[in-house]
Amino acid sequence: MDQLDTPHVPVELTPWDRVQLARHPQRPHSLDYIFALCEDFVELHGDRRFGDDAAIVGGMASFGNRTVMVIGHQKGNDTRENMKRNFGMPHPEGYRKAQRLMRHAEKFGIPVLCFVDTPAADPNKESEERGQGNAIAESIQLMTVLKTPIVVTVIGEGGSGGALALSVGDRILMQENSIYSVASPEATASILWRDAARAPDAARALKLTAQDLYALEIIDEIIPEVPGGAHTDRLATMATVGKRIAAHLEDVCALDLEILMRQRYDKYRRIGHYEEQQSFAGRGFL
Amino acid sequence: MKEFFRRTKKSFPADQSSEQAQIPDDLWVKCSSCRELIYRKELNDNLKVCPKCGHHMRMSAREWIGLLDVGSFSETDAHLLPTDPLGFVTPDEAYADKLKKSQHRTGLADAVLAGVGSIDGLWMALAVGDFAFMGSSMGSVYGEKMSRAAERGAELGIPLLTINTSGGARQQEGVIALMQMAKVTMALSRLAEARQPHIAILVDPCYGGVTASYPSVADVIIAEPGANIGFAGKRLIEQIMRQKLPAGFQTSEFMLNHGMIDMVTPRGELRDVLARLLQHYRRQSPPMEEGDDGMEATDATPIYVHGRV
């Protein structure tokens, strides 16, 4: 059954409902997508500097008739695996592994597919000591200039800088019930509402749903999910994602590299809302 | 335009730093570190470094202009004003109102002051954060001014100096704020293509999305002594680890010891270090094309010749 043809159930999901769906433990995670959509996956490990971070996975794989470099945040499907994966919260060495794989992709002219699914970058003492800020900044910097196509898909939680470090690209796709936020709704609620329990209100205010971000022209496409959310029909969900990634990948791979890089620059350079006036005259606040 | 610049310079507001207890008649300032009373003029002459204990007090963006050659600074992009793209409202306050209040209180349009200026006659594009404006959080105006400063450096063939202090991305602008991290980094690729350096100074405090973006990939990173610099906030880390962090965690010296920055430089020596660095880059960089300075002809246009004096 093709779930996409099912008439849409008119159930209005709140942003907080979508936060729950995005975090659902049975939602497909990066490795599920890699195994469902790719063949001949060869996982590559380690940052060659400190260690191998299990919160980010990556390697070469066949996607359709192309070789791609797939890189994604990796959450666990149960508590045990989540301990190993640090709940999908990368350490600096995870981002440095991702950078190594991206440079590798650039060197061999392989396009990059990123799957974004993290609550945040790991906020621990050791991560600070090893330069979490630097690791994220270097990933962002590398992706702004990486001379190979990058297609990013947010498949669950896009948590702040830790997500951005894998999501600068030529196309940004979001699943219908995925989220992408400057801070977790709980963190924003505890700071601006002074009560973490007000997270549902913060989730609404932050405009973190795929629908919000499409309206704000931050993302390129919303990938529909089956009614009830991705975890209710994992195979159908992953197949839909695969089709949409393939379509965008064909588009960006067809572009001349110079045009691709110029478009990537413009895509990010135009983001921002401000007023530009000739003078402050009459503003009255000075 | 001319009228405006004259007015803003004169209406430069009194310092808002919370570190300075208000003492009657404002002649004296109490140091938040050693609690000594310091004559305000002596403190200001010392770039707000306590002459008794060496504590570096917070400086407003305008005060940082004192680092440059006297009279060399021209402000640019002063006419960029923040908006409220998400219609962000909390029970306490609407973002739109918070912006207005912050503007009234600080005399600034938003957190970043940008322009062009020189040190020892060496020109550079400049962008300075002001912590008094919503903790110098990075929203659209912050990102746009930083990006334009980087592009201006590329166009004019001059280095970029950023002075960074921030609590992180501005939550009230949501993912638009988060994306400024990528946008500024994108603009900096132009500066790199033009083979002009980005020198970043980190001052207290510098956290979150700012630490995790453009300053951390600058060509040279300088921090002030004792500044708090990190990605995740200390309180969050302590909550998660359920233990106290050691003294000196996330300070400039910690960053230096972990190889994350080039140097810790006291404020009084910054000018000298910057002059030496700028001299090195200048010796290496190709001369600018005639008449290709890329500047709009406004009163903000600095008086200099093709990026060099």
Ligand SMILES: [Zn+2]
């Ligand atoms: Zn003192």
